[in-house]
Amino acid sequence: MKFEVIKKETVMMIPQQEMAERRISSEIRLDPLTGRTARICHFMNLQWEKPDFNALVSGTESWCPFCPDKVHAITPCFPKNLIPEGRMQKNDMVIFPNIAPYDTISAVAIYGARHFIPMTELTPSLMASAFGFAQDFFRRIENTGHPESVYHIVNWNYMPPSGSSIIHPHLQIFSSSTAPNLMRQELEASKRYMDNHGSCFWEDLTATEMKTGERYLGRIGRTHWMTAYAPMGVAGDVLAVLEDARCTLDLTAQDFQDIAAGLSKVMAEYDKMGIYSFNMNFFTGTGTDDHFRFHLLFSPRTFFSQKLGTPDVGALQFLFNESICLAHPEEIRDTLKQGF
Ligand SMILES: [Zn+2]
Numbered sequence: 001m002k003f004e005v006i007k008k009e010t011v012m013m014i015p016q017q018e019m020a021e022r023r024i025s026s027e028i029r030l031d032p033l034t035g036r037t038a039r040i041c042h043f044m045n046l047q048w049e050k051p052d053f054n055a056l057v058s059g060t061e062s063w064c065p066f067c068p069d070k071v072h073a074i075t076p077c078f079p080k081n082l083i084p085e086g087r088m089q090k091n092d093m094v095i096f097p098n099i100a101p102y103d104t105i106s107a108v109a110i111y112g113a114r115h116f117i118p119m120t121e122l123t124p125s126l127m128a129s130a131f132g133f134a135q136d137f138f139r140r141i142e143n144t145g146h147p148e149s150v151y152h153i154v155n156w157n158y159m160p161p162s163g164s165s166i167i168h169p170h171l172q173i174f175s176s177s178t179a180p181n182l183m184r185q186e187l188e189a190s191k192r193y194m195d196n197h198g199s200c201f202w203e204d205l206t207a208t209e210m211k212t213g214e215r216y217l218g219r220i221g222r223t224h225w226m227t228a229y230a231p232m233g234v235a236g237d238v239l240a241v242l243e244d245a246r247c248t249l250d251l252t253a254q255d256f257q258d259i260a261a262g263l264s265k266v267m268a269e270y271d272k273m274g275i276y277s278f279n280m281n282f283f284t285g286t287g288t289d290d291h292f293r294f295h296l297l298f299s300p301r302t303f304f305s306q307k308l309g310t311p312d313v314g315a316l317q318f319l320f321n322e323s324i325c326l327a328h329p330e331e332i333r334d335t336l337k338q339g340f
Helices: 053-057 068-074 124-143 181-197 201-212 253-272 315-320 329-337
Strands: 005-014 020-030 037-040 088-090 093-097 105-110 151-158 170-176 216-220 223-227 238-242 278-283 295-300 303-305 323-325
Touching: 068 093, 088 124, 093 124, 105 124, 124 151, 124 170, 124 253, 181 201, 181 278, 201 216, 201 223, 201 238, 216 253, 216 329, 223 253, 223 329, 238 253, 253 278, 253 295, 253 329, 315 323
Parallel strands: 037 323
Antiparallel strands: 005 020, 020 037, 088 093, 093 105, 105 170, 151 170, 151 278, 216 223, 223 238, 238 295, 278 295
């Protein structure tokens, strides 16, 4: 397992200090699987201001399509050959087709009736139920023999900085034969790694991270938690790898509880940094992808300038897909470890 880094140093003269020389270091890290690069730079204290949530959320219930008075009236229904009852329902959770589909089988799962749930109130039991319910949907699709029932993906945009246009907590869930870019690159690179090394990258990564401990947060059941070596988020990424699981359909109810427990610890620590928004994706193979392990990536989302509403994604990230992280993932791990 190679953790490659290219160290850089910038020299500048500072007029406020009689043109004293200042040296500023940065580094470029290569993702050990795909070689994707990430820059660790602009070192700063990872602390942001949370907004006035009352002002942010106030009034959004009146037009929210996911609130209980509307979700059963205005959201679309599945055709009878997929989900005969139209919308899936479990307690107050609902799954219905995404009116703006990303793929043939593209749905939305609502966490429940509550319109706004602060990040620290996303309890493990709530998240575990929602993930389990999403899996119920995937199994129903799988049982129809649909040709798109290949990769079963959960995407989570939580709160507006993450790309969510609706406050009401929900998951984007879809089944697709077309793996999204980074997942496809990981699947291909994992296959190459197994062909070249005769072992599974994800097992080797977990073993290495556990051994060095530099980025390893801990283990819950068969989930292994760590900060990513070459993160995509400005405040790092948290990676959870599932032992022995290749795909979303391999996960058990206990796995979902363990995933939810880990996520809630991570959220509690990021909350202390003033973070209140994140993306979380499932990365899945198929049931026969022995070279792959199911994993999820949690990436906190924030602003470069909160005052101006400047998002944490600029040209470097958006057009070059070159990410920037404002602290070393090993330091972020030490902060997050306090809650683990
Ligand atoms: Zn709502």
